[in-house]
Amino acid sequence: MPNAAPLETDVAIETPEHIVFRYRVAGPARRGLAHLLDLLICYSALAVLGAIVLLAASAGGVLGADPESLAHAGAGVLLVALFFVQWVYFVVAESVWGRSPGKAALGVRVVTAEGRPIGFAHAALRNLLRAADSLPVGYALGVAFMAGTRRFQRLGDLVAGTLVVHTSDHARAEPIRLWPPARPDELAALPERVGLDPEERAAIELFLRRRGRLGALREAELARMVAPALGRRFDYRHPDPARMLALLYDRAVNAGREEAPPSSRGASPGAAWR
Amino acid sequence: MALASAPNERAFAARRERDWSTLEGIVRIAEQRGPKRLRPADVHALPSLYRDVCGDLSRAQAARYSAPLIDYLQGLTAQSHTVLYGAHAAGPSAEARADAPSWATAFPVAVRRHWRAMALATLLFFVPFFLGLMAALAEPHFAFRVVPEAMLRPLTESYQQGFAAGRASADDTLMTGFYVNNNVGIALRCFALGIFGGLGSAVTLVQNGLFTGAVLGYVGSQGAGLNIVTFIVGHGTFELGAIVLAGGAGLAMGWSVVSPGERTRLASLQSVARDVVVIVAGAAVMLFIAALIEGFWSSSSVPTPVKLVVGGVNFALVLAYLALAGRGARGRRGGRAA
Numbered sequence: 158m159p160n161a162a163p164l165e166t167d168v169a170i171e172t173p174e175h176i177v178f179r180y181r182v183a184g185p186a187r188r189g190l191a192h193l194l195d196l197l198i199c200y201s202a203l204a205v206l207g208a209i210v211l212l213a214a215s216a217g218g219v220l221g222a223d224p225e226s227l228a229h230a231g232a233g234v235l236l237v238a239l240f241f242v243q244w245v246y247f248v249v250a251e252s253v254w255g256r257s258p259g260k261a262a263l264g265v266r267v268v269t270a271e272g273r274p275i276g277f278a279h280a281a282l283r284n285l286l287r288a289a290d291s292l293p294v295g296y297a298l299g300v301a302f303m304a305g306t307r308r309f310q311r312l313g314d315l316v317a318g319t320l321v322v323h324t325s326d327h328a329r330a331e332p333i334r335l336w337p338p339a340r341p342d343e344l345a346a347l348p349e350r351v352g353l354d355p356e357e358r359a360a361i362e363l364f365l366r367r368r369g370r371l372g373a374l375r376e377a378e379l380a381r382m383v384a385p386a387l388g389r390r391f392d393y394r395h396p397d398p399a400r401m402l403a404l405l406y407d408r409a410v411n412a413g414r415e416e417a418p419p420s421s422r423g424a425s426p427g428a429a430w431r
Numbered sequence: 432m433a434l435a436s437a438p439n440e441r442a443f444a445a446r447r448e449r450d451w452s453t454l455e456g457i458v459r460i461a462e463q464r465g466p467k468r469l470r471p472a473d474v475h476a477l478p479s480l481y482r483d484v485c486g487d488l489s490r491a492q493a494a495r496y497s498a499p500l501i502d503y504l505q506g507l508t509a510q511s512h513t514v515l516y517g518a519h520a521a522g523p524s525a526e527a528r529a530d531a532p533s534w535a536t537a538f539p540v541a542v543r544r545h546w547r548a549m550a551l552a553t554l555l556f557f558v559p560f561f562l563g564l565m566a567a568l569a570e571p572h573f574a575f576r577v578v579p580e581a582m583l584r585p586l587t588e589s590y591q592q593g594f595a596a597g598r599a600s601a602d603d604t605l606m607t608g609f610y611v612n613n614n615v616g617i618a619l620r621c622f623a624l625g626i627f628g629g630l631g632s633a634v635t636l637v638q639n640g641l642f643t644g645a646v647l648g649y650v651g652s653q654g655a656g657l658n659i660v661t662f663i664v665g666h667g668t669f670e671l672g673a674i675v676l677a678g679g680a681g682l683a684m685g686w687s688v689v690s691p692g693e694r695t696r697l698a699s700l701q702s703v704a705r706d707v708v709v710i711v712a713g714a715a716v717m718l719f720i721a722a723l724i725e726g727f728w729s730s731s732s733v734p735t736p737v738k739l740v741v742g743g744v745n746f747a748l749v750l751a752y753l754a755l756a757g758r759g760a761r762g763r764r765g766g767r768a769a
Contacts, residue, residue, distance in 0.1 A: 170509075170512075172508070172516075176508060230604040233604035233609070235608065236608030236612040237607075240611050240612040244615070244619055268513075282704050282705070282708050285622060285708075288620045288624060315697060324509075333497060358495070362497050
């Protein structure tokens, strides 16, 4: 839970609006997969180009041109393409879109250490330094550097001052609702104030969100591990431990809060609850 | 207390979700089709929607709403931040941009700023080069210690034939491709390996200097010296110069880690790397030029005196460009020579 206890792999970015948000840094496994995907894309394209060159050369041979010289010209084109694959592909993709196609597929992108999109110099430096990171074999040095730095930076990232982060595309989740609503007898016994610390809240929340997907027995089993301790603390008892957690959570989260004032959409949205 | 005055999460979300989905839609278009494809109305709405979501995020954090809502708002803030402060906006300020030299002058200016590293790179390349040349001229078998014999013999034969016959244009394409891939790759690697305190660049420079010298010396010892000089002279300035410059940039980068001065090693590394990356880009362009000359001109049947003159003119032009371009427009800019 980023808002409870920041994970080690989070970086906080402060915007010019003085809002702090967090990026989750991508680890070696995901980045390795993204790289494999990029290699696959590049070398498939190269293979297709090779096939075209081969076909063109043999077609030219049929039409009477010297097939050997055609093959030589084609090989020259292929060598230039190989250069582009090795040195240019990443620089161009990352300076234009901030991520290579492989990174996009795995949901990561490159940002500067300040959380901004990268430019050409960043992209050029971090990708030139691949030559050093890939030593001695298979990015061993790069992975070693990622293990040794707090934000998973390989040499190229350190030199360019960049990070690879998850693009956060969280679907919006509905807030948890107490259902069915609390009965009067449940409310009567419920304490006025339920003080939960953020970790407890997060744990109960996680449980309540997964309730529907757990079996009934497993649900009760999990709830019984927590409910009695909380019950003793707040001096509250309920026959159903899962329901008891839901009630306590609802009281902790919503007690004392207003419902929203009647909707007046469109008119100065942010100002209503200053 | 903040909690008492804040609406509950459900009411908060119900109240704001219309703006959130509008912003989400705008951001999606900008991400998928580029910010230039946004409709004017969207561009107009984006900044205020973004500021509102920033406010929503801080309110949600202060009111301690549930993690999924906060994660969602974080993601939305981050995505719109990326669109709003995108690469197009992330560059230097307009003022700094007006001050900065253009690409064509930034390259020689950066080279001169790091002249000590460049001088060292020149020594590291050309001392082994002349040693290899002398050794191979005096004792041709020395070359086989540096360059495989199987590679040297056919090479020498091809130079002994001369260029009177020219070369098929298809072979020109092949060799140009080879030079692009091989030589630009060597130069870029020569820079990158400088990260290890400059050692990688130094080793690459010495290796290539010795190699080139030995080849030249061996071919010369077999009586084709004029031919190979005729061949090399046109593109040599670009090719060897670019490798020296890329290596010098690597040395400067390596030295910034070894001796960071008043900054931390990382800060020193980053600022010098940012400073020399333009040299590497310039060297890459020089190598492309070299590959084109080498593939299509050096191997052609143009008479030897013409090639020698053109080679000399190329050398003078490149040297003048590096020494003079961008001088006078501005004095020395902030950086530190390495």
